Amino acid sequence: MQRDEDVFLIGEDVGHYGGLFRVTRNLLDEFGEKRVLDTPISEQAFMGMALGAATVGMRPIVELMYMDFTLVAADQIFNQIAKYRYMTGGLLKVPLVIRGQQGGGKRYGSQHSQSVDSLYAHFPGIRVVAPATPYDAKGLLKTAIRDDNPVAFLEHKMLYFTRGEAPPPEEEYLIPIGKADVKRVGKDLTIATFSFCLLQALEAAETLKDEHGISCEVVDLRTVEPLDTETIWESVAKTGRLLAVHESYANCGVGAELVARAYEEAPNLLRAPARRLGMAPVSIPVSRVLEEEALPWKDEIIATVLDMERR
Amino acid sequence: MKPADHAPEAATTDEAALPATAEPRSDGLRNPASITTDVLPSDSASELVVPALPTDLLLEMYRKAVTIRLMEEALLAAAEEGQIGGAMHTAIGHEANAIGAAYALRPGDYVTCTYRGHHHGLAWGMDPGRAIAEVMGRSDGFAKGKGGSMHFVSPELGMMGANGIVAAQVPHAAGLALASYLRGEERVAITFFGDGALFQGVMHETFNMASKWKLPLIFYCENNRYSEMTPIWRTSSIEDIFLFPRAYGMATVQIDGNDVEVVHAAVSEAAERARTGSGPTFIEGITYRLAGHMAGDLETYRPPEEVERQQTYEPLTVLRRKLRARGVDEDQIAEIDEEVDEKIDEAVAFAENSPWPDTSETYLDVFAGSASGGA
Numbered sequence: 001m002q003r004d005e006d007v008f009l010i011g012e013d014v015g016h017y018g019g020l021f022r023v024t025r026n027l028l029d030e031f032g033e034k035r036v037l038d039t040p041i042s043e044q045a046f047m048g049m050a051l052g053a054a055t056v057g058m059r060p061i062v063e064l065m066y067m068d069f070t071l072v073a074a075d076q077i078f079n080q081i082a083k084y085r086y087m088t089g090g091l092l093k094v095p096l097v098i099r100g101q102q103g104g105g106k107r108y109g110s111q112h113s114q115s116v117d118s119l120y121a122h123f124p125g126i127r128v129v130a131p132a133t134p135y136d137a138k139g140l141l142k143t144a145i146r147d148d149n150p151v152a153f154l155e156h157k158m159l160y161f162t163r164g165e166a167p168p169p170e171e172e173y174l175i176p177i178g179k180a181d182v183k184r185v186g187k188d189l190t191i192a193t194f195s196f197c198l199l200q201a202l203e204a205a206e207t208l209k210d211e212h213g214i215s216c217e218v219v220d221l222r223t224v225e226p227l228d229t230e231t232i233w234e235s236v237a238k239t240g241r242l243l244a245v246h247e248s249y250a251n252c253g254v255g256a257e258l259v260a261r262a263y264e265e266a267p268n269l270l271r272a273p274a275r276r277l278g279m280a281p282v283s284i285p286v287s288r289v290l291e292e293e294a295l296p297w298k299d300e301i302i303a304t305v306l307d308m309e310r311r
Numbered sequence: 312m313k314p315a316d317h318a319p320e321a322a323t324t325d326e327a328a329l330p331a332t333a334e335p336r337s338d339g340l341r342n343p344a345s346i347t348t349d350v351l352p353s354d355s356a357s358e359l360v361v362p363a364l365p366t367d368l369l370l371e372m373y374r375k376a377v378t379i380r381l382m383e384e385a386l387l388a389a390a391e392e393g394q395i396g397g398a399m400h401t402a403i404g405h406e407a408n409a410i411g412a413a414y415a416l417r418p419g420d421y422v423t424c425t426y427r428g429h430h431h432g433l434a435w436g437m438d439p440g441r442a443i444a445e446v447m448g449r450s451d452g453f454a455k456g457k458g459g460s461m462h463f464v465s466p467e468l469g470m471m472g473a474n475g476i477v478a479a480q481v482p483h484a485a486g487l488a489l490a491s492y493l494r495g496e497e498r499v500a501i502t503f504f505g506d507g508a509l510f511q512g513v514m515h516e517t518f519n520m521a522s523k524w525k526l527p528l529i530f531y532c533e534n535n536r537y538s539e540m541t542p543i544w545r546t547s548s549i550e551d552i553f554l555f556p557r558a559y560g561m562a563t564v565q566i567d568g569n570d571v572e573v574v575h576a577a578v579s580e581a582a583e584r585a586r587t588g589s590g591p592t593f594i595e596g597i598t599y600r601l602a603g604h605m606a607g608d609l610e611t612y613r614p615p616e617e618v619e620r621q622q623t624y625e626p627l628t629v630l631r632r633k634l635r636a637r638g639v640d641e642d643q644i645a646e647i648d649e650e651v652d653e654k655i656d657e658a659v660a661f662a663e664n665s666p667w668p669d670t671s672e673t674y675l676d677v678f679a680g681s682a683s684g685g686a
Contacts, residue, residue, distance in 0.1 A: 008493060034493050035493075039520065040516070040519060040520060040523070042513075042516035042517075042519065042520060044482065044512065044513040044516055045482045045485065045513055045516030045517045045519075045520050046482075046520070047482070048479065048481070048482025048483055048485070048486060048513065048517070049482045049483070049485045049486035049489055049517075049520070050486060051482070051483055051486055052423070052471070052482065052483035052484060052485060052486020052487040052488075052489070052490070052500075053486040053487065053489050053490040053493075054486070055466070055471055055472075055483070055486075055487070056421075056471075056487060056490050057490075058490045058493070058494075060486075075476055075479060075513075076479065076482065076513075079475075079476055079479065080474075080476070080479055080483070084472070085676055085677070085678070085679060086457060086676045086677055087454065087457060087458045087462045087464075087472075088454050088457075088458060088462065088464045088472060088676075089452070089453065089454030089455040089456075089457045089458060089464075089676060090455075090675065090676035091453070091454065091464055091465075091466055092464065092466060092471070092472065093679045095679075124677050125677055125678065127678075147679075148679035148680070149678050149679050
């Protein structure tokens with residue numbers, strides 16, 4: 001925002017309140033009301049307005065308070081933003097970022113806990129980014145803002161509450177969209193994942209190593225559209241096994257896509273059936289025990305890897 | 312709103328042309344004759360003043376109107392022959408709304424519109440040959456045949472896109488107006504939609520935001536009194552739809568959308584309001600769609616007499632009457648008709664001879680190239 005005056009932030013409670021999860025705190029003070037716009041609860045309208053502004057070269061960052069509200073603004077996102085460049089034969093571009101948090105773990109229930117990465121990835125015309133670390137988030141967000149395509153930038157509410165890694169360096173750096181990153185090196189099995197599931201997979205890998213002697217390589221996709229299959233196949237060439245993990249539904253999800261592509265593009269690398277793990281096919285329940293049961297987190301990852309190793 | 316007591320003098324210069332009395336109608340629709348000059352004072356301005364436009368400008372507008380009409384008739388003929396697929400919605404009868412507005416705005420202003428948008432495209436200066444090529448899916452179409460009839464676009468003319476989803480283009484115009492406001496420019500955005508769009512939620516969301524933020528935006532409703540095939544009285548909770556935007560604190564005006572001078576005056580006033588930071592205006596242009604909702608519409612929902620009655624003050628008839636009243640002779644009018652007719656024949660030939668796009672084109676324009684590094 002300091003670098004480019006055409007970048008502005010628009011969404012519910014992003015200004016005076018600083019964002020429901022405090023992500024945009026202090027931005028209003030720094031940039032003023034013409035750069036940080038508090039909207040009424042009108043997702044369709046402000047999403048459509050972002051499109052209009054983007055077609056004349058502005059670079060809106062649209063915050064959805066919960067990414068679940070993608071479905072409220074679905075016409076503007078999937079029928080308009082995703083298709084605008086194509087329908088106009090390339091005459092107009094739509095450089096905007098739709099960002100917000102998604103995912104479970106905080107007992108927000110069925111309409112505030114969904115993961116929408118697979119949904120976004122289904123429609124041509126939108127890039128889909130879902131980082132898991134502060135370093136990746138900074139580098140990818142900058143790239144997303146500068147990209148001439150619409151980018152869905154998916155944060156995870158559990159990551160807001162995760163402590164550990166040092167904050168990203170102050171200096172300027174960019175991470176390219178469409179580039180995966182090997183976050184843990186291993187030799188027996190590749191776990192391809194992203195967002196909060198990355199942290200779950202890293203913990204699972206630690207346990208699998210310590211308690212079962214299984215060495216997992218964990219690949220952080222970071223970008224869901226486009227998928228960096230090159231990096232994943234490189235890993236699978238080494239391990240011969242692939243498990244795709246994410247929090248959006250397993251059914252017709254990113255993992256299903258990845259597994260299908262493994263069989264289409266790199267079947268010879270697989271020494272055992274590739275598998276995918278995602279959210280159980282239920283609306284997400286509130287009760288702690290039920291939500292944990294539905295989420296494809298650490299215990300599920302461990303159980304699935306052990307099952308794969310037994311075959 | 313009943314009438315004529317609110318109607319400014321200048322708007323009724325065509326009085327003689329209008330049916331003398333408003334016949335009550337059995338279907339519940341008010342007789343359009345009773346409301347063609349029914350100009351409501353807006354909240355902030357008094358009555359709409361309609362200055363007479365120079366005859367030369369009226370002649371230019373007439374040429375434009377004939378161009379749109381003949382192009383759309385040619386398109387309907389091409390659709391009959393099977394040269395055009397999908398749904399094609401003509402604006403025959405709506406022309407004055409687009410033309411009056413286009414001439415009232417400046418280069419650099421923005422427009423978005425509905426899938427019934429051929430008239431906006433041409434009024435804003437798009438070339439009929441390339442337009443027909445686009446509708447036919449040929450490579451010389453402005454979007455290389457990818458957008459078709461429902462997605463007219465020409466950014467260099469400020470034409471920022473027609474839309475296939477009812478009311479979806481409305482927030483886009485609000486976004487263009489927002490960009491103008493944020494950048495401190497004097498650009499105004501206008502968005503065209505039909506009466507049916509008043510019942511979409513996003514329309515009301517945009518009314519509220521545009522009014523609250525005083526965006527330089529003009530909401531232009533082409534009220535042809537049918538939401539596709541259903542007359543609005545069957546589905547609307549209120550009779551006068553301008554009451555919706557009025558509830559959002561917006562200046563509203565109801566005008567004769569078939570009269571280019573009235574439209575020009577109303578849009579000029581709204582543009583002035585927008586440029587001076589006084590916020591958006593809702594204009595309800597009363598008009599009538601003479602052709603079907605789309606090519607191939609059976610039109611079972613309205614009696615032929617209704618359409619016939621409308622022929623007496625459809626935009627071209629109104630314009631010819633105006634020109635005659637100014638002393639323009641029949642030969643000059645006929646000459647324009649002939650010239651345009653030839654131009655449209657050429658445009659059709661151009662489109663028909665335009666090659667099909669290369670199949671490789673299918674896969675282009677999904678994504679822009681690499682990051683550009685800012686504006």
